[in-house]
Amino acid sequence: MNAVDTLSDYDEFGMLAENASEWDIPFRASPAVARGVVEIMAGNWLSYIRWGSTDPEVVFLHGGGQNAHTWDTVALVLGRPAIAIDLPGHGHSYRRADGNYGPWRNVEALQRALPHLAPNAAAVVGMSLGGATALRLAATSPELTRRAVIVDVTPQVNDPTRAMTTFERGSVALIGGPPTYATFDEMADAAVALSPHRGAAGVRRGVRHNSYRQEDGSWRWRYDLFGPRPEHTENWSDFTSLWDDVSRITAPTMLVRGGLSKYVYDEDEAQMRERIRGLRVEIVEGAGHAVQSDRPLELVRLIEEFVFG
Numbered sequence: 001m002n003a004v005d006t007l008s009d010y011d012e013f014g015m016l017a018e019n020a021s022e023w024d025i026p027f028r029a030s031p032a033v034a035r036g037v038v039e040i041m042a043g044n045w046l047s048y049i050r051w052g053s054t055d056p057e058v059v060f061l062h063g064g065g066q067n068a069h070t071w072d073t074v075a076l077v078l079g080r081p082a083i084a085i086d087l088p089g090h091g092h093s094y095r096r097a098d099g100n101y102g103p104w105r106n107v108e109a110l111q112r113a114l115p116h117l118a119p120n121a122a123a124v125v126g127m128s129l130g131g132a133t134a135l136r137l138a139a140t141s142p143e144l145t146r147r148a149v150i151v152d153v154t155p156q157v158n159d160p161t162r163a164m165t166t167f168e169r170g171s172v173a174l175i176g177g178p179p180t181y182a183t184f185d186e187m188a189d190a191a192v193a194l195s196p197h198r199g200a201a202g203v204r205r206g207v208r209h210n211s212y213r214q215e216d217g218s219w220r221w222r223y224d225l226f227g228p229r230p231e232h233t234e235n236w237s238d239f240t241s242l243w244d245d246v247s248r249i250t251a252p253t254m255l256v257r258g259g260l261s262k263y264v265y266d267e268d269e270a271q272m273r274e275r276i277r278g279l280r281v282e283i284v285e286g287a288g289h290a291v292q293s294d295r296p297l298e299l300v301r302l303i304e305e306f307v308f309g
Contacts, residue, residue, distance in 0.1 A: 010208065012035070012069070012209060013030060013033055013034075015205050015208075016030055016031075016033070016072065016076060017030075018201070018202075018205055019072050019073045019076055019202075019205070020073075020076060022073070022199060022201065022202050023073060023077070023296060023297060025073075025076060025077055031051065031052070031076065031079075032051070032052055032053050033049060033050065033051050033052075033075075034049070034050055035047065035048070035049055035050075035092070036048055036049075036050055037092075038112075038113045038116055038117060040109050040112040040113050041112070043094075044088075044094040044109075045093065045094050046085065046086065046088070046093050046094065046109055046113050047068070047085075047086040047091055047092035047093045048068060048083050048084060048085045048086060048113075048117065049068045049069070049071075049075075049083070049084045049086075050081075050082075050083055050117075051075045051080075051081060051082040051083070051084070052080065052081030052082065053081070054081045055081060055118070055119075055120055056081045056082050056083040056117065056118040056120075056121050057080045057081055057082060057121055057122050057123075057308075058078065058080060058081075058082040058083070058121060058122065058123050058124075058125060058303070058307070059082070059083050059084075059085065059114065059117075059118050059121045059123070059124045059125070060074070060075065060082060060083065060084040060085065060125050060126075060130075061085055061087065061106075061110075061124065061125070061126035061127070061129075061130030061131070061133050061134055062084070062085070062086075062087060062090065062091075062126075062127060062128075062129075062130045063127045063128030063129045063130055063131075063153075063172070063289075063290065064090075064101070064128055064129035064172065064175060064223075064225065065090070065171070065172060065174060065175045065210075065221070065223050065225060066090065066127075066128075066130075066210065066223075066290075067086050067090050067091030067092075067209060067210050067222060067223070068084035068085060068086045068091055069084075069091075069206065069209035069210070070127070070206065070290070070292055070293060071084045071125075071292055072209075073292070073293075073296040074292050074296045074299055074300055074303075077296060077297060077300045078300050078303065078304070080308075083117050083118045083121070085110070085113070087101065087106050087109075087129070087130065087133065088101055088105065088106060088109050089101040089223060089224040089225065090222065090223045090224070091210075091222055091223075092222075095224045096224075097230070098229075098230055098233050099224065099229045099230055099233065100229075100233055100234065100236045101129075101224070101225070101236065102132075102234075102236025102237065102239075103129070103132045103133040103135070103136040103236075103239065103242060104136060104236070105236070106129075106133040106136075107133055107136045107137050107140060107141070110133070110137055110141075110144070111137075111140075111141055111144070114141075114144045115144070118144075119144075121144070121146070122146055122147060122307050122308065123145075123146060123147040123148065123149055123303070123306075123307040124137060124138070124144070124145045124147075124148055124149070125148075125149040125151065125303060126148075126149070126150060126151065126153075127151035127152060127153070127290065127291065127292055128151070128152060128153050128157070128172070128263070128289065128290075129153075130151075131150040131151050131152070131153035132153050132155065132157070132239050132242060134148050134149075134150055135148070135150060135155070135242050135245055135246055135249065136242060136245050138245075138249045138251050138253070139245035139246070139248040139249050140245070140248075142249075142250060142251055145251050146251060147251055147252045147253070147254075147306065147307050148249065148251050148252075148253040148254070149253075149254050149256060149302075149303060149306065149307070150253065150254070150255050150256065151256045151291050151292065151299070152256065152257055152258045152261050152263050152264055152289050152290075152291055153263065153264065154246075154255075154264055154268040154269070154271065154272055155239045155240050155241070155242035155243045155245075155246060156239070156240065156243075156265070156268045156271070157239060157263055157264070157268075158237050158238060158239055159240070162265075164262050166194070167194070167196075168262045169194075170194050170195060170196075170288050170289050170290070171191055171194045171195050171203075171290070172289065173194055174190060174191060174194065174221070175223075175225050175226075177190065179220055179221055179226040179227075180214070180218045180219060180220045180221075181218065181219045182217075182218055182219075183218075183219065184207075184208075184211070184213070184219050186219075187207055187211055187219050187221075188203065188204045188207045188208075191203050191204075191206070191207045192204065195290075195293075196288075197260065197286065197287060197288045197293075197294040198290075198293055198294055202293070206293065210222050210223070243271070243275070246271075246272065246275045246276060247275045249275075249276050252278065252280075252306075253276050253278075253279055253280070254279070254280040254281070254282065254302065254306045255269065255272055255279060255280070255281045255282070256281075256282050256283075256284060256291055256299065256302060257269070257281065257282070257283045257284070257291075258283075258284055258287035258288045258289055258290070258291045258294065258295075259283050259284055259285040259286060259287055260285075260286065260287060260288045261287070261288050261289045261291075262289075263289050269281055280306060282302050284298050284299065284302075
């Protein structure tokens with residue numbers, strides 16, 4: 001945990017009962033859950049949350065500007081051993097000097113970490129940036145991606161010709177906002193205003209997992225996505241070259257779309273269907289981009305059916 005967390009009272013697993021209460025999930029005691037790290041190269045540590053104590057059956061990859069805790073409710077309900085990764089530049093994981101947090105560099109990190117953390121996982125579940133990363137992983141490391149669940153993303157997701165309003169972008173829009181806030185309440189209020197499909201208490205809990213208090217008392221997001229990128233670095237936010245990777249995927253794959261989301265177009269779905277044989281597509285009504293937060297119980301049902309059914 002970042003040293004500055006000593007400035008505030010924070011138990012990252014102490015709020016799981018709140019997750020359960022929000023969705024009327026029986027909760028008798030906290031499950032076996034712990035944070036761990038793995039060194040993927042000298043001085044660079046990838047952080048993760050391990051659910052259960054046996055060989056992980058599922059790997060969870062979060063979206064841009066999120067962290068491993070976005071999967072807490074899903075993991076809690078699923079009740080299977082799992083690993084939720086903090087992708088590079090997010091949560092407690094290492095920061096890259098070049099600021100490149102695209103699917104390609106993410107996969108390089110996962111190819112080093114997953115053989116140690118989850119070599120026999122039945123599926124990789126990724127949302128947004130994590131979903132794009134899962135597409136790349138499935139294409140290049142099929143032995144680590146026996147099944148893929150892609151949540152509300154395709155390689156066309158960052159198409160600059162597709163303008164969205166701040167409200168349509170939802171909490172993703174916070175990546176373009178200030179990295180710090182004077183108070184936690186200001187930060188949480190900004191996230192609540194952009195998360196219309198979730199209860200405010202759940203959003204505030206997510207913000208707490210995704211922020212820390214600095215020595216001057218201000219609050220900062222945990223992700224490293226602010227400010228100009230170093231010169232002469234590639235534009236990693238352009239995912240369109242991943243379409244070639246999609247065509248290489250042989251693992252059974254399910255695309256889950258948020259019924260209220262503007263991030264995946266019907267033509268993108270059609271392109272996915274053309275490139276992945278037997279692609280299963282599900283639309284979760286009442287969910288925006290972050291299906292795992294807006295409708296976690298429905299997502300768990302789909303994962304159970306597709307991966308373990």
